[in-house]
Amino acid sequence: MTEPKKLFIKTYGCQMNVYDSERMAEAMAPEGYSLTESAEDADLVLLNTCHIREKAGEKLYSDLGRLRPLKTAKPDLKIGVAGCVAQAEGDEILRRMPMVDLVVGSQAYHRLPEMVRGPRHAVETDFPVEDKFDLLPARRAKRGPAAFLTVQEGCDKFCAFCVVPYTRGAEVSRPRDRILSEARELVAMGVREISLLGQNVNAWHDDGLGLGHLIEALAQIDGLERLRYTTSHPNDMAEDLIAAHRDQPKLMPYLHLPVQSGSDRILKAMNRKHTAEDYLRLIDRIRAARPDILLTSDFIVGFPGETDEDFRATMRLIETVGYGMAYSFKYSARPGTPAAEKPTLPDEVADARLLELQALITQQQRAAQNAMVGRETTVLYEKAGRLPGQMVGKSEHLMAVHVTDPTGQVGDLVRVKVTAASTNSLAAEPITR
Ligand code: 5AD
Ligand code: SF4
Numbered sequence: 484m485t486e487p488k489k490l491f492i493k494t495y496g497c498q499m500n501v502y503d504s505e506r507m508a509e510a511m512a513p514e515g516y517s518l519t520e521s522a523e524d525a526d527l528v529l530l531n532t533c534h535i536r537e538k539a540g541e542k543l544y545s546d547l548g549r550l551r552p553l554k555t556a557k558p559d560l561k562i563g564v565a566g567c568v569a570q571a572e573g574d575e576i577l578r579r580m581p582m583v584d585l586v587v588g589s590q591a592y593h594r595l596p597e598m599v600r601g602p603r604h605a606v607e608t609d610f611p612v613e614d615k616f617d618l619l620p621a622r623r624a625k626r627g628p629a630a631f632l633t634v635q636e637g638c639d640k641f642c643a644f645c646v647v648p649y650t651r652g653a654e655v656s657r658p659r660d661r662i663l664s665e666a667r668e669l670v671a672m673g674v675r676e677i678s679l680l681g682q683n684v685n686a687w688h689d690d691g692l693g694l695g696h697l698i699e700a701l702a703q704i705d706g707l708e709r710l711r712y713t714t715s716h717p718n719d720m721a722e723d724l725i726a727a728h729r730d731q732p733k734l735m736p737y738l739h740l741p742v743q744s745g746s747d748r749i750l751k752a753m754n755r756k757h758t759a760e761d762y763l764r765l766i767d768r769i770r771a772a773r774p775d776i777l778l779t780s781d782f783i784v785g786f787p788g789e790t791d792e793d794f795r796a797t798m799r800l801i802e803t804v805g806y807g808m809a810y811s812f813k814y815s816a817r818p819g820t821p822a823a824e825k826p827t828l829p830d831e832v833a834d835a836r837l838l839e840l841q842a843l844i845t846q847q848q849r850a851a852q853n854a855m856v857g858r859e860t861t862v863l864y865e866k867a868g869r870l871p872g873q874m875v876g877k878s879e880h881l882m883a884v885h886v887t888d889p890t891g892q893v894g895d896l897v898r899v900k901v902t903a904a905s906t907n908s909l910a911a912e913p914i915t916r
Pocket of ligand 1: 535536644645646741743781782783812813814815816817
């Protein structure tokens with residue numbers, strides 16, 4: 484019998500880390516570990532880190548500093564660093580922070596149980612040849628009705644600013660059959676919506692077939708009602724994937740398609756390998772397939788060499804597309820990437836551009852939310868709301884919706900009419916038949 488122990492996981496960064504954290508928790512369950520909400524009563528603390536921008540990376544060291552008194556008071560407590568900082572910095576973490584017991588890179592999670600059992604100061608940052616998820620236990624944890632499923636990892640695009648091709652490695656697609664069986668496991672546990680994840684999810688392929696095909700195959704699973712995927716690169720929006728937005732009613736009308744900049748000069752310097760016009764034409768094709776699709780993007784301001792004219796081009800592109808939402812970031816030089824060699828812009832310039840861009844995005848987001856008032860949508864209830872008789876879930880367009888529905892249950896998929904909107908959420912009433 485294994486002794487019951489507690490595991491606390493803190494997840495930083497993207498949804499792929501959220502998925503990885505779930506899988507790590509499942510990998511530790513046979514070792515007797517169950518999840519706890521607080522580091523104070525944990526026997527093992529895992530920090531699942533993000534390396535995408537400097538601030539994200541530095542967060543690890545400040546959080547480790549905060550854990551130090553806990554470790555001093557409780558020397559048996561094990562502290563592990565996982566994720567992309569672990570992958571990128573490896574031994575360096577142990578040198579800076581000897582209080583850390585183990586460092587496990589984002590591709591080595593199947594080694595986690597033996598590392599926790601083993602001696603202190605273990606570091607594992609190899610890239611295995613097998614599907615790392617295949618080496619982890621089957622899905623079994625209790626979960627909500629909307630789940631993530633990683634189908635692809637890594638990236639071969641080498642955008643000049645980005646560490647992902649170095650931390651997550653080359654593009655690898657998980658085999659179709661494994662994805663389908665994991666999806667069936669999830670559905671058997673009550674999951675009704677699956678978001679397919681990948682750094683470059685639309686580059687997924689198996690035996691010559693692309694993501695459009697995978698979506699079609701997943702849509703055949705009874706009980707699986709909704710599909711989404713993220714994050715996509717414009718150059719990998721294949722025809723069959725665009726067609727899936729027209730032909731697969733289970734595929735939600737939502738697409739995160741980062742463009743980063745609207746200036747051809749900057750796009751070229753970023754090594755994005757497409758122009759602003761290419762992107763706009765692509766959007767036209769996607770909207771022709773699915774007219775009500777909601778588009779979102781990522782933007783970087785203050786990339787080395789970005790002039791005011793370049794920034795205006797980005798603002799024009801945003802005006803032209805009309806986004807439902809977007810993430811925007813000030814450029815952060817990442818050691819080892821080509822862009823990090825170039826001189827950066829003054830902080831004030833980048834800060835001012837970021838504010839201006841965010842104001843435009845917020846305005847567009849508000850318009851998209853307001854446009855829903857009076858319209859019908861379908862909501863998947865994920866939890867009870869704060870008010871009595873209220874349920875909370877996501878609309879088809881991934882907007883948060885509060886529904887007044889005293890008989891509603893988590894997991895219900897309910898047709899509603901939107902009654903009010905704010906920038907970040909909608910209010911709605913079920914449509915009574
Ligand atoms: N600086 C700022 N933002 C970055 N991103 C990736 N690398 C950097 C960087 N060095 C942003 C991109 C990407 C998102 C996940 O993070 O916009 O799409
Ligand atoms: Fe990074 Fe570009 Fe790959 Fe996205 S496509 S993960 S931004 S290198």
